[in-house]
Structures are given as C-alpha cells and as structure tokens.
Amino acid sequence: MTTPQRERPRAEGGRAPGFLQAIRQAQYEEMHRDPTVILMGQDLRANVFGAAEGFLDEFGPERIRDLPLSEAASVGMAAGAAMAGLRPIVDLTVASFMFGAMDQFISQVAKSRYMYGGQARVPVVYRQALYYHGGTAAHHADRPYPMFMNVPGLKIILPSNGYDLKGLLKSAIRDDNPVLCFEDANLWGRRGRGGPEPEAEDHLVPIGSAAVRRSGTDVTIVGIGHGLVQSLEAATELEAEGISAEVVDPRTLVPMDWPTILESVRRTGRCVVVDPANRTCGAAGEIAAQLVEECFDALRGPVVRVTTDDVHVPFSPALERQIYPSKDKVVAAVRRALA
Amino acid sequence: MTTPQRERPRAEGGRAPGFLQAIRQAQYEEMHRDPTVILMGQDLRANVFGAAEGFLDEFGPERIRDLPLSEAASVGMAAGAAMAGLRPIVDLTVASFMFGAMDQFISQVAKSRYMYGGQARVPVVYRQALYYHGGTAAHHADRPYPMFMNVPGLKIILPSNGYDLKGLLKSAIRDDNPVLCFEDANLWGRRGRGGPEPEAEDHLVPIGSAAVRRSGTDVTIVGIGHGLVQSLEAATELEAEGISAEVVDPRTLVPMDWPTILESVRRTGRCVVVDPANRTCGAAGEIAAQLVEECFDALRGPVVRVTTDDVHVPFSPALERQIYPSKDKVVAAVRRALA
Amino acid sequence: MSVVDNQAAPWATVPPELQGEHGRELAIEMLRRMLRVRMFEEATIELFHAGELPAMVHLSIGQEAAIVGACLATGDSDYMTGNHRSHGHPIAKGAGMDRLMAELLGKATGICHGKGGSMHLADFSVGSLGESGIVGSAIPVATGAGLAARTLGEQRVCVCFFGDGAANEGVFHESLNLAAVWNLPVVYVCENNGYAVSVPAESLTSVPDIATRAVAYGIPGVAVDGQDVVAGYQAARTAVDRARRGDGPTLIEAKTYRFHEHAYGLRVKTAYRDAAEVAAWSDERDPVVLFERRLADWDLVDDAARRQVREETAAEVAAAVEFARTSPAPDPAEAYRDLYVTEEDAR
Amino acid sequence: MSVVDNQAAPWATVPPELQGEHGRELAIEMLRRMLRVRMFEEATIELFHAGELPAMVHLSIGQEAAIVGACLATGDSDYMTGNHRSHGHPIAKGAGMDRLMAELLGKATGICHGKGGSMHLADFSVGSLGESGIVGSAIPVATGAGLAARTLGEQRVCVCFFGDGAANEGVFHESLNLAAVWNLPVVYVCENNGYAVSVPAESLTSVPDIATRAVAYGIPGVAVDGQDVVAGYQAARTAVDRARRGDGPTLIEAKTYRFHEHAYGLRVKTAYRDAAEVAAWSDERDPVVLFERRLADWDLVDDAARRQVREETAAEVAAAVEFARTSPAPDPAEAYRDLYVTEEDAR
C-alpha cells in the first residue's frame, strides 16, 4: 500500500498491450528471468487460450505442462511445488473452475504459511478469467473474488487494462505469497491481440496500490475490472452535466489500497462502487462498509453499489445483459449518491 | 421476510432446548412427519456428535446413512436425491469441511433450479457447526457463511439459541429450497444436553425473519450467532452507563430480514454489527453496506463492525481468543458508534 | 473388466435384441434417435453460421451410438444426466426437440426458459435431470438420483454420461465409491472420445481403458465400441438390468470420437490431432453410416424405410428450428424467476 | 498388486536389510523411532489428563511400524506430509521432539510458534512439509513436492501419509492420476487402521484392499503388514528407489490398527468396534512388542541394548515435556504474524 498514483489508463495512449499479450509478455519475461517459474494449465501446450504461443518450444515440457481435469489436485500440487522450491503459475482458465479446488485454496494455499509458523513460503500464482457476459450461462460466468477476499492469506489482483495486468502479474510471479489473478474477459477485446511491442522487462506494478484514473471533486467512483471502464464512461457523460467524478481503480483487492480510496472519498464526500461480482457480500459491500466505518464524517450521501444482481447468469442474451453493471446504472447511482 | 418479531430469547426462561437437543428434536419430528426425509452424515450411526441417538433403530438404515470421506459427492448426491423426490438432511459436521464440496454447493445445489428454468426442486438441508474458539486450529475453525451469502439460490440460517435452531431447522426441512444451517458451536454448551421436554411439533420459526432481542433507543447492535450473546452482554453493561442498546438477532442471513434491521437503525441512528466471520467481505460488511445505502439519512455515526480479525485461527489458547469478537469489543464499538 | 476390439464388426447376423417385430422396431428407433441427434446438431451448425446462436456449441456428432444405445436401454421413468456436450442425450432419452432448440437460441419457449442454453439442457419430463458445464460436476447428482430411486423403492435407474476428461475429476472417484458401497442403481457411461479439448486421453489419464477404474470400486467395468449402437445398447441393458435388480452400478466406457472441434467455432491454432485421424474416424467409423449399412446387410430395415426415417427426422428438426426461430425472446423479468421455489410456484 | 498375509510372521531369520553392522544400526534406529513415537504419545496422554493439552489429540499408538518403516526408507532431504494423526510422522522423519511437544502445548517455542498444534505439525528442517486436519487435503501438496523435486532435477522423493478414510476423497484420485502420468517421485502410504472414526473401512470403502486402487492409475500397489516395521521399510524402500529412479509413484497400504479411540478423550457412546478386537490387536499385534521380540529372537539386539534405547528415549521424551512445560506462552502478537511473507522476513 503506497501513496496514490495518478496514472492515466494507458489504453488511451494505445501503448497498453491487449490482455492476452500482457499475459504472454509477463509470463515469458518472468520465465526467462527465473528458471524456477513453471506454467501449468489445461490446454496450455496447444495454446487454446492464446497466451502461450511458442512456450512449449521455448521452455520445454518440464516447465510447460498441460493439466488434467483435476482442479483440486492441480491447485494443491502447485502449492506443494511452491513450498518445495518452484514458483508455479497455474492457468485455471475460467474462474468458475476454482470451486472444485476451494478446499485446496483455503486449507493449503492460504493457510500453510500461517499454520506452520512461517516455515512455508508459497510463491504461486493462479490465473483465471471472469468469463461473464458472453452467453456461457451459469457454469462459466462466476465472478467469485469476494469469496477469496474472505480468506486471509491470499493476495488478489484484478487489473482493468493490459498495462496493469502485465505489471501486476509480473509482481505476482515475484511475490513470495500466493496471488490470485482475476482477468475480466470483457476487457480482452479492448486492445488487439497483436498489439505493440513488449514493454520493458522491468515494468512492474506494485501489488496493493490503487490508481486514480480521473480526478474529480463531486463524487468518487471506484470501478473494479470492467467496472472501471463503465465508470470512466459514466464520468464522461456526467461531466457534460457538470458533475465532476473522480474515478479510482483499485487494481488490487487484497491488500486493498485503503489510503487512496479513503483520501478520495474524504475529498468528494460521495461514493459509488462498481463491482461485477454478485451483490451480497461482494467487494463493493466491503468498500462501502469500510467507508462508513472509516470516514463517516466525510460522507455526504449514501455509498451506492452497482453490482451484478443476485441471480445466476442466464444464458439468453435477452436476459443476461441487464443483470450486470452498466454505464447507465453507474450514472443513475451517481445521481442517487449526489441526491 | 415478515413483520419484526419482538421475542425475548427463550434461553432466558430456561425453556429453550440445548443445541444438540434442538437438532435431535427437529430431525426426529420431521422424519416422522415426512417419510421422504432422510439423514446422512459422517459417523451418524454411531452418534459421535450426539444428536442422533436411537435414529438408526427408529428410522432404519435406508434413511439413516453414514457418509464416507467424500464431501463433494455427499453434497451433490443429496442435491440429486432431492431433485428425484427425497428431502435429505446432510450433517457435514464441521463447516470447514464444506470447502471440498464448494463446486457442488455452487454449481449444483444453488444453480440447478435456476438453470433448468424451474424444473428442479432441491429441498435439501446442509448442517454444519462453526467449530471455532476451541483449540482446533485453522483447519476446523472456519466461519464461511459469507462465501455462501455471495451465492444466489441458497437460504442460510444461523440461529443463536436452541429454540430458534429447532424452529428454523424444521422450517428448513420443509422448505423446497436448499438451506444451509450453520450451528455456532460456542452456543452448544449453553443449555445442557439433557434439557426440557421436546417442544410442540408445530414449533416453526419462519426463515427470513429476524428477532429484536432487546429494545433500545441509542444504538442497534446486530449480533450473529454467538455474537448475539456477546451483544446482549454488552447491552447489559452499557445500560449501567445509561446507554440504551437495541439488540437484533438476524437468525436468517439469506434472505436477510432487512425491514427489521432497517427499522431499528432508522430509530436509533447508530449501528454495531457483531459477526464471528472474517472481516473482509463478511456478513457484517454486507449489513453495513446495506445500511449506508438504504438509510444513510438516518445514520448519525459510523457503522462499526466487530468481527474476527483477518487471520487464520491459531492453535494456542494464548493466541486464539483475541481474534474473535468479545463483549468488551462490542462495548468499545458501541462507544465508537456513539462518539 | 472386458474390452472389446474397437475395430471389429461383430454382427455377422442380426443380434438377438433386434430380432422379431419388437426388435425391428427397436432398430428403427435406434436409427431414428441417432438421426435426430445428428440432424439436430447439423442444424445448430447452420444456425451458428447464420449468427443465430448466442454462443458456441459442443457437438456430439460421431458419438451418437453410445448416447442412443445407453438411453434406449432405459425406460421413460429412468433418469439421466449429461455434460457440456449433451444436446444429444435428452433427445436420445426421448425429449421433444422444439423446446431444446428454442433453448439453444435463448428463447422464451426454451425448455429452461432460455436460462440454461446449450450446456445446461434438462427435460425433467423424460427424466433428464440436467447437464453440467462444470466437467464432472453432475456425477454426484446422478448418484443421488439413484439413491432416491432406491430409497423410495422405485425401480428407476439413472444413466450418468461424462467424458474421458471427467474421469480424472475427484467427484468421479467419490461418486463411484459411494454408488458401489450402497449398490445404487446408476450406470456410469464414459464417452471416451480420446481427447479433453486438446489433450489426448493417453497423456493425462493413467490407464488406457477408463473401464479399468471399475476395479477400484469392485464393480463391473466394460469397454465397448462406441461407434456401434447395438454394442452400446447391450452393455447398457446388462448394466440397467443389474442396477434394477439392486446389484449396483456399472462403469461403461464407450470408445468413440468427436468429428468436429471441441466446440463448434473454436479455432485451436496448434494442431493436436491429425487430419488423417479425424478423416479415418469420420469416413470409416461414422456410427450412423455403420448402423445403416448393417440394417441393409441384415435385410432388417430396407432403403425405403430408412429413407422414411430420415425424412421424418429432417422434418422434425426443421420444425424444431422453425419453432425456435419464431419463438419470442424471453421477457427480461424471466432472469429474476426460478432462483427459489416461491409461494407462487404451483405445488 | 500384491497383498501379504497380515497375520504371518515372515521373518524366521534376520532379513537382509538388518544384517551386518549397518543393518544392526538400522534395526536399533527402527526401535528407537518407534519408541519415540510411542513414548511421545504416551506423554501426551498424561498431559491430557493433567489438563495441559489445549485440545484432543489423535494418537498413532499401534501404527508406529508403518510410519517408522516408511520414514526410515527416506533420506534427510526427502519430503513428507501427514494428517490429523501425525505426531509420529515428523518424529519418525527425524524431527526433534522438544519443539513438537511445545507445539502441542501451544507454546512460543513450538515448531509452529503455537499456531499449528497437534493436527498441523511441520518441521521443514527434516522435510516435514505439514499435516492436514482436513482429511486428504495434503495429498495434492505432497504430489507437488514431488513435482518440484523432479522439475528441479533433485533426487528427493516425497512420502505422503493418509488414512483409509482419506482414500475416498476426490483429491486422492486426482493426485494419484497426476503422479502416475507424470511419473512423480511420490510414495503414497495409506495407513489402513480399519476405521474412519466410527466407520469400518469395509462398510464405506469399495475394495477390501486400498492397494487395489493402484490398478486405476497403472502404478504398483502393495499391501503390507502394518505391524511389521521391516515389511513397511522394505515396501517403502522399493517404492522410494523406484521413485528416485524416475519410475514414478507407488501406493502402499499398511494394514494396521489404532489402539486408542479416534481422538484421545473423545467418548463415542455407541460401540463401533469390539472390545475383543481392540484387545486382540493391542495384546498380540503391538508393533513395538513384535519388533522387540524379533530382535531378541534373532539375537540381533540384546536386552541390555534395547533397554538402553528405551531409557534414552524416555529421557528424550521427558526432556521434551519439560521443555514444553517450561516454555512461555506465545506473545499474543504472534497471532498476527506469518500470514504473509513480508519485507521483514529474512530471505
């Protein structure tokens, strides 16, 4: 948790890599940098998900491994390997597949270091896409990071653009703690798969540091993942009405950069949180709770949550879109926060 | 969600059964009432946990089944059996053992009815103890209900006394939806195992209805599970200082009885939430977020959370106690809420 | 455990099951249901190219024999569960195609009101209890349906379909152990199509024959030629009878092949299977073609009768597409229904 | 898969491993480590009755031979994981008893600083990577340690201990499949003590010999007499050598028995095992007694030498108890350390 960084999202300048490219670059660079980094995932060698082209040739079969349909063992095995000297990256592909490994995440990944009094180091990264809003229906479209926020001992990153994804993922691979990297699939397409040249090898974004994406004075909008994009769009629309919105991108959910968020809300006195997770016990609720507890005196209106409605994800496009946050919902929430 | 009920906790009057007795009575009565109710659990036949004495003889081996160490299959199998005409009760014993079955809870138990457009009915009850503060260390002491609150499609009950446990459990068994029943083991001992006579067969406590345990005017304390006991103790202590605390017992976490909680806080203007779960993305945070969103204008101070600290549960008694909510922490929180 | 030679042509003469008038009817039904699955899925390909499918679909084309063989060994009141690749299973179980097709298009008339889609079909009216997009995740559910049948004293059995990849999931193990020790009436049918997406079964599955794993549960394990609908039917029939008698579960492995990509429309850049391998299976081991050829060889169902089945099926599928296309989109409020059973739901 | 007769007394003469000076030393070490485990746990019983244990403990008394046999087949740099019943495993692996005992009492000097306790011992200095109170949950971790050893080109192996009940968990299946297809250097040792708490293995486990399940993974499965430390050693030695050669995992099942209740202090009202059964095992199949008798019969380690081992061990255990008792309680702030590796942690 560092001092607030006022960065423009790089996507604007066209210099940010696409998500797949960011992943590829980060993993490629770190695997070159450190021979103990290995990469495992379902359908990785055939590069079905598009971020591992050429990896098998480059790093060989010992370091690039396909995983069987065995999520629990895959997650726990990576943790065990981390405790015994490797730095595994596990590509779980879709966040909904984490549930089968929940016990391993909680009982082994998150607890080992603590239970053993610091004897264990568990440097492992789990990557998974938030694969919602694409017609995949309920079994592929979960956004379960709040569950993991409820588990001490994990770090959680959820970047909103390729530039941060690359920098955070590289930091995660170097981190001595388990890190969950959630990749909002609604951001995949925003920059082409063939984008600009790889960024510098030393491009790191520190874990635990939020970014203020847009300065403003009337209201703070905290936007998570794709919610950040919607927040920026809403801010633009509101500007036309003379409402000045500050937009904060947490980037990391655990540890959350509270100083940056609190500082902003103390200034604006109003807050809207945009979070693609389910509403009840979601990340937005945590932020709202923290605000009412830590800066109550500064609050001049309700903290309004814009989240996915508490239903499962329906298949039909006619049903699906409405359940998620949208720019219009953010605009309406801001109006409510200012009322 | 019904109109607020102003009940005194029955524990005061000595008429409330102990937890184990409440479970026994509820299950016994409902199994007699409905032959499609079956009961499964690890070490159930030998009655290791004490709530199933005589059940095997009474109901026979088809309806009383020991489960193997196979939590995922056990949870999913019960859901499948429910979809095919049974009303299973699954005693998972300790809430920490739910993690191995998380995918089944989310993908099958919670989603089936919705995904299949209402074709499925999943009348199944999962019971599990919150087995914390007993020197069992990190693998047995989780309080994971907030994770499940993040999953639509489940109902969640968490009673604070045997009287409610019995009535809620009976309602859960009769409910056509999946219900998770969390039993705070710190309440087990409060009434003896051999308590009073079974309550009337028709003793039902409706799911979704909170109870105001104590009326007050200065602050609302919402206490979950054992947190309710601590809240009442704190209220008594505060009374001596002239602070009048209202104490609300949610009893059900999903669906939460928002009208009762909001009504109380609108009157008192202050709120403390006491929740044995971990802090981040916990139940307390959800309540705080809802309050700041729904009754901001009525709030006259910060909503203060008293939760378990965000660490795992350490083994040593010298370390363990401090991490949980306590009466003293509640008192301090109320002071902060009133400051 | 017994493994049959996958390449053999075992039926020199009409197998006993297909003899007599009832046998001939069964043969026609086998053909009809295989064709329904095939043509239904071919129609989805067209819909995909027409841009009418909201998402990619996982096709069973090539795998129809195992599906139809097993389903026809069950009765209407028996249960079934499927997976992500299960358009065909409810069809084979007897479900009408109109509402299935409407579901694929996300329409209000869909069997799940548009909430399930391709990976989550279910038709409870024919015992189809649902399908899991989470690989392996329905195996416990199927096991539970067996438990219910047994506990309620019903004669039903449950057929549980899953792929070779799913046989590496923990719930496979837990469920088969449970079904074995409780003698549950469940028939586990593993459609081993040789791959889990891009990964060949032999590289990440510890045994050549998944049926071998039955040994770990002390239950019968049978590997059959998955391109032979009669072999699939016979193995399933034996297993279903056994289950109905109360003698417990069976693990059947059908050796088969998917003719299309893992999901239709998915482009996997790195080739993970030979074009020659795909061609060999599609050209020589097409279960519909093989069965039609046998029906002709056996003089059991003549050209005209087969043509009639084809035509009838084509008409059914065309009607299903028409039904689906002309059905309205669901009311947006539908997204907020069916999360819980509520007072309003008729009992 | 081979199963030995559990009741046989296979060693008429000194087995080859125990011949020669080195062999005799190994025999003494076997005895010493079994006694350490036994006496350590007997001490915990006393501490329990003295009210000094913060929680119940799960005792391995009766199961020492399997534990010690397997651990002595490994070297100091090899890994090990345990379960809820694993005081003995780190001891057998060579850990000092002082800090283990201090951990059981929740003291600052405990090997886990008082944060782990009885079910979560670990001593990384001897390769003991931890123990899982969640049944079965450490099996993937052990598998991962094997993966690391292999990937790093080390010669280490990992021994993974678990019970018969754990062999019904999904992670058992997933892990053994993975270890098999990747040829990982892991030795899976199932201590089959006949019960999972109150449930007899035969009632909820589908095969009489858990070693049979090796067939499902195409790996060797061996069942051994778990009361015979030499048999356990030999089976583990073969498996460890195989693993070190890069030939992959082995599943060893040690048929054994726990002499005490599931957890010491737990009262199960309904009898689930015969008093006669318990007596038969404790009286006739005590692994320490059996081994001592053989050492005498073989004239390998005489009474005096054995007595000396006993006395030395008793003194070690007494010292451990003393160390634990006199150690301070942890600083409450300790509860907030070690959640993450922080900058302060030395690298």
Ligand SMILES: Cc1ncc(C[n+]2csc(CCOP(=O)(O)OP(=O)(O)O)c2C)c(N)n1
């Ligand atoms: C738990 C889980 N992990 C991964 C996936 C992604 N996925 C979908 S299908 C599939 C392959 C399944 O292989 P198999 O069971 O053989 O079925 P097939 O597709 O070959 O019919 C994978 C990896 C998933 N849906 N669920």
Ligand SMILES: Cc1ncc(C[n+]2csc(CCOP(=O)(O)OP(=O)(O)O)c2C)c(N)n1
């Ligand atoms: C996942 C899980 N389920 C249930 C339990 C409760 N429990 C603790 S030990 C045990 C029995 C384990 O049996 P087994 O693996 O044979 O080991 P044993 O105790 O016989 O040594 C049970 C059910 C647990 N700790 N973890």
Ligand SMILES: [Mg+2]
């Ligand atoms: Mg397959």
Ligand SMILES: [Mg+2]
């Ligand atoms: Mg056991």
